[in-house]
Amino acid sequence: MTEYNSSDSLWATSSLAKAMGSATPEFAADEHASFRRQEFVFAALNLFLIGALLALQSISWLVRRRPATSVVIVLAVGFVIQTAHLIWLRRSNAPVARPTRRILTYWSLGFNSILALVLTSLTIRGDTAYYALMLLPILEASFRLGLGATIAVIVLADVISFMGAFGLKFGEYIEAGAMSVIYSVMGVLVWMLVNNLRAREAASIRNLEELDQTRKQLLSEEKFAAIGRLSRAIAHEIRNPVAMISSSLATATRPGQDEAEREEMFAIAAKEAARLERLTTDFLTYARPRVVQITRASLADTLHYVATVARAHAGDKGVTIDVAADVKLESDFDAAQMHQALLNLVLNAIDACTQGDSVHLHAQLNSKGAVRIDVIDPAGPIPSEVAANLFEPLFTTKPGGNGLGLAIARNIARAHGGDIMLKINEARQVCFSIEIPLHTQPANA
Numbered sequence: 001m002t003e004y005n006s007s008d009s010l011w012a013t014s015s016l017a018k019a020m021g022s023a024t025p026e027f028a029a030d031e032h033a034s035f036r037r038q039e040f041v042f043a044a045l046n047l048f049l050i051g052a053l054l055a056l057q058s059i060s061w062l063v064r065r066r067p068a069t070s071v072v073i074v075l076a077v078g079f080v081i082q083t084a085h086l087i088w089l090r091r092s093n094a095p096v097a098r099p100t101r102r103i104l105t106y107w108s109l110g111f112n113s114i115l116a117l118v119l120t121s122l123t124i125r126g127d128t129a130y131y132a133l134m135l136l137p138i139l140e141a142s143f144r145l146g147l148g149a150t151i152a153v154i155v156l157a158d159v160i161s162f163m164g165a166f167g168l169k170f171g172e173y174i175e176a177g178a179m180s181v182i183y184s185v186m187g188v189l190v191w192m193l194v195n196n197l198r199a200r201e202a203a204s205i206r207n208l209e210e211l212d213q214t215r216k217q218l219l220s221e222e223k224f225a226a227i228g229r230l231s232r233a234i235a236h237e238i239r240n241p242v243a244m245i246s247s248s249l250a251t252a253t254r255p256g257q258d259e260a261e262r263e264e265m266f267a268i269a270a271k272e273a274a275r276l277e278r279l280t281t282d283f284l285t286y287a288r289p290r291v292v293q294i295t296r297a298s299l300a301d302t303l304h305y306v307a308t309v310a311r312a313h314a315g316d317k318g319v320t321i322d323v324a325a326d327v328k329l330e331s332d333f334d335a336a337q338m339h340q341a342l343l344n345l346v347l348n349a350i351d352a353c354t355q356g357d358s359v360h361l362h363a364q365l366n367s368k369g370a371v372r373i374d375v376i377d378p379a380g381p382i383p384s385e386v387a388a389n390l391f392e393p394l395f396t397t398k399p400g401g402n403g404l405g406l407a408i409a410r411n412i413a414r415a416h417g418g419d420i421m422l423k424i425n426e427a428r429q430v431c432f433s434i435e436i437p438l439h440t441q442p443a444n445a
Contacts, residue, residue, distance in 0.1 A: 035096055038143070039104055040089050046112065046136050047082045053130070054079050071122050078115045105144055109137045113156055120163045131161040131179060138183055142190035154187045238279065241272040248272070283404060292334040292415045299363040299371065300325040302335060306342045307361060313347060318355030321346070325363035331371045332439050333416055341409035341420070345375040345432050348405065351398060352379035352430070366435065370418065373434045380430035387425055409434075 054075040061072055096104070112133045119130035134157035141153040158180040162173070251257065252265035300323070307321045314321050342361075349359045360376040382390070389395045391410050396403035406420075413420040418436030425431075 035101060036089065039096075039108075040086070042108060042136060042140055043082065043086045043089055046108070047079070047086055049133065049136065050075060050079045050082055050115075053132070067123055071119060074115070074118055074122065078111075081111070105140065108140055109153060112137045113153075113160075116157075116160050117163075120160050124163065129164075131157065131164055131176075134160055134183070135186075138187040139190060142187050143194055147188075147191055147195075150187050150191045154183050157183045238276065241276040241279075244272040245269045245276075279404075290337065292337060292412075294332050294334060294416075296330055296332055297335045297338075298327070299329045299331060299373070300327045302338055302342070303361045303363055303373070306339055306346055309339075309343060310346045310350060314350045314359065317350060317353065319350050319353045320358045321350075321361065322358055323361045325361070329363060329365070329371075331436065333436060334412075337412045337415070338434075341412040341434060342373065342375065344405035344409045345420075345434075348398075349375055349377035349379070349430070349432075353377055354379070365438070370435050370437050374423070374431050375433075376424075376429065376431045378428045378430075381425045381427055382422070382430060387422055390422060391420075 054072070057067055057072055057075060060066055061069070116130050116133040119133070123130065134153075137153050138150070138157055141150040145153075158176075161176040161179045161183070164172075164176065248265040248269040252262045252269070257265075303323045303325050307323050311321055346359060346361065353359065357378050360374070362374040362376065364372055366372040386397060391406050392403070393407040394403040410420045413434050413436060416436040418434065420432065420434045423431045423433040
């Protein structure tokens with residue numbers, strides 16, 4: 001039989017359960033909502049059972065003046081009490097504490113047992129069917145208690161069955177014995193099924209925990225692998241300009257160099273130093289982004305500003321920039337950071353274009369009520385192997401690029417509670433989209 005951790009068990013039912021070798025009993029429904037649903041079903045079934053017996057005995061009393069009036073009164077009182085219990089369960093939404101669950105379970109078992117005992121006592125040596133009231137206590141014990149406690153409830157039901165046969169013919173004892181066998185088989189079988197489900201549930205939980213641990217381990221390993229790839233890429237990016245600076249300065253200071261060649265070497269060193277500075281600045285921006293300063297701003301003004309800044313570069317390549325945005329469309333964002341993210345996208349789009357192409361900037365509300373900014377160019381499609389790594393830091397296919405532009409842009413979008421994605425990648429159409437909430441709660445706030 002499956003054993004349960006003592007810290008997870010709700011309460012022990014009795015020393016009898018332990019003496020009979022059962023595992024520490026506990027509720028099958030440990031969660032508040034599940035326990036309440038289970039208790040409501042048991043109470044509703046019990047009300048139906050008592051109501052059915054009350055109706056049948058009332059009809060018998062009216063027709064045959066049997067059973068005694070006291071039996072009908074006891075059933076009526078039981079029906080009223082059970083109705084009140086069901087109404088309380090229906091109206092009460094407060095969490096059911098563990099001590100309360102214990103009380104409810106013992107109350108349900110005790111209520112039906114006492115009702116069955118009283119009614120059987122009132123109808124000894126007469127027609128009785130009140131042992132049927134023990135059906136639900138057996139089922140409830142099978143659901144919620146250990147094997148020992150379940151057997152104890154079955155024994156009580158057997159005693160009530162034989163009480164009903166007291167003083168009657170031998171055949172009534174045979175029927176009581178048959179009912180006892182039914183009670184025993186039903187109770188033990190239901191307990192085994194429920195216990196098996198508990199064991200499977202516990203196994204499933206363990207499997208899920210193992211999967212979660214495996215997932216965390218894989219994520220940790222992937223994180224370290226990504227750090228390793230990033231470190232190698234940074235080392236590679238830094239090594240090249242440092243090597244060029246070192247070589248240029250060594251050549252410039254070599255004896256016998258003429259002034260023109262020396263100036264050329266110094267110029268190369270200065271250019272590579274500036275490249276190294278840009279790389280370190282961009283990497284610091286990526287690794288330690290600024291906290292966003294959210295203000296209300298116009299999308300149309302933002303797009304027009306970015307287009308104005310990028311038009312000089314676009315003009316050198318013979319590319320035009322078009323802007324389409326509702327002048328009334330506003331959103332909450334950090335204007336300076338959004339300029340940086342959009343400018344990265346626009347400059348990439350311009351570099352991908354050929355003379356005569358156009359880059360389109362478009363802002364609108366999407367179907368989810370968020371702001372969507374599209375940067376569209378006709379230079380597609382991007383090869384799939386390149387598209388899969390576009391947002392990887394230091395990944396680039398551009399000569400002289402450092403591969404941090406799109407990574408920084410994604411960091412900015414996510415800091416605004418949104419994201420950036422390659423929305424369309426088709427022949428003659430590539431669309432990068434930034435989506436942010438209309439009312440932004442910064443992700444790092």
